[in-house]
Amino acid sequence: MVPTRAQSRADLGLAAVVFVGALISATLSAVAGMYGADQADMPLTVAYAFVLAVPLALRRRWPATVAVIVSAAYFLAVTLHIPEIYAGNIAMFIALYTVGAWSLDRRRATIVRIGIITGMFLWLVVVMFIDATQDLPDGVDESFSRAGAFSPYVAYTLLTILLNVLYFGGAYYFGERAYQQMRERRALEERTAELEREREVTAAQAVALDRVRIARELHDVVAHHVSLMGVQAGAARSVMAKDPTHAREILESVESSARDALSELRQLLATLRTPGGEPDTDTAPTTRGLAAIPALVEEASAGGMPTRFAVIGEPVPVPEVAQVNLYRIAQEALTNARRHGGPGATADVRLRYTPTIVELEVSNTGRMAAAAPGLGQLGMRERAEASGGTLELGARARGGYLVRVRVPRQDAVAAHV
Structure with a gap:
């Protein structure tokens, strides 16, 4: 699928919004001290925002590549303590969704998404394991108590897992759903175009059949009566000198045949001139x-x-x-x-x-x-x-x-x- 110009312009606007949003988010997070003294410098943050946002402008052309780049940028941002995760979350969701919605190679789309999701969950498990097993320095208080079988820390961990399941599952599901809707819409458009072509063919066939019907009726009417009149006229000519009375009778038959032919032609024309091909009741031909x-x-x-x-x-x-x-x-x-x-x-x-x-x-x-x-x-x-x-x-x-x-x-x- 090739995106339209309007879709390409929309993606360019989306990339600009994500870039500006990432800079604002990073600035505010740095001021808030998200990572404390360990957070990365601002030049690295700007570079991260650039790498995160710019690929989204091409997300419909190369969805799998863009998804890998955005996911890798997000992973490095968290690893290097770049004070920005919110715009990265949004960008990665959009990238994963786009793979499902726009990738024509469905096998590749599945492998890329499952690979990214699996890698992210493994990373999350590793981070959670390190966080759960490491000892805090003296004088540093825990954010959540770990006391009890179902401690606040365990609850927080389960909540984190649930949010990630909803996050990645939603990106996968909505991408698949958008692709199916696109296929259904395309099938409907193709069917509509096919029906339009069939309608045009049917209309042309109807015209051709009408022409054949008219030609057949004219042939039946004209050929029969003209042939009969020719035979009768020849017979009248051959007996005119010997039997004028009989010749007169034959000529009267010729006249009658001519009237019948004109009557049938008139009836046929009246039928053809009536909209829908149905004759008016006043001029309806006698059914033969x-x-x-x-x-x-x-x-x-x-x-x-x-x-x-x-x-x-x-x-x-x-x-x-x-x-x-x-x-x-x-x-x-x-x-x-x-x-x-x-x-x-x-x-x-x-x-x-x-x-x-x-x-x-x-x-x-x-x-x-x-x-x-x-x-x-x-x-x-x-x-x-x-x-x-x-x-x-x-x-x-x-x-x-x-x-x-x-x-x-x-x-x-x-x-x-």
Whole structure:
């Protein structure tokens, strides 16, 4: 981890505060005579304050090194009777905390802290042992009485140990806790950034899917009606001289197909213009489902390709989306049959209900299409998958072409939820 400029400035300010605090503490302690005649001179005290404070300005960059330097300076200060321990205690606590909070090498952080804490406790035990076993010079009174099993001196010793345990334990614990919080915060930031990236990707995918949906709908509407009008117009031209009445009927069908195409395009545009993709109630398009397939068959027959329709099995409820997709697949299959089947082609449309699925089959007796799969076949496959079904298409062995789609029944879908 690299500290920010603000954190580096804060550490520089902390070092300055500790340096000034150490000088003030040392001056006051010297005046108070902390070590009596044995206390160190002021130049050594200033040097100690400098060594104690300056490394704290770099504590986040090299936490382990700073902790070792500060701890060593504190040890020498007490050993050399430098009249300053309070700022040293604060500096060492901060250094130990920083090792736990900022060191990325956790093994090294643990070794450094345990090593410093162990060394300090060994030093404390040695000092306490020497103090307990040495004889005081004549005429010097003890600060605490040593009389009794639980004397004031023993109580003072235990209090000293307890304070050191709380001191070093607190530095260790708070450092570990700060590191864990930092990791959790970083994980949260990474997750937030990941979610933001996923949101952007999802938005882009939604736009792409909308474009695909619009293209598919336009293809289904335009290709079907334009193809039908082309066939009807050709038929009208061929019989116009011989049978004007029949030609007029065919042209009326062309007009009707044109109106239907414009109506569907208008409905599609009304849906796209509505916020959220939901059409207004006044301009909502009529849902084209399985009930509209017979009209589609009649339209194909009127366009010059005899088409039969059959329903097999007992009709059951089918999800609305699946109905629309099945209708569009039938529409595309009949459009391709008229376009590629050739003269004399016929078609059969079968709607079959089974206990688990609804199957739509569109077959024709014309020649096999030589063209490569295009947007129409891709759209049919996408519609089948969108309804949770499967699509089969290809040339039949006995001639012609077959399109078969199977989608689950509504009650079968509900039974698996």
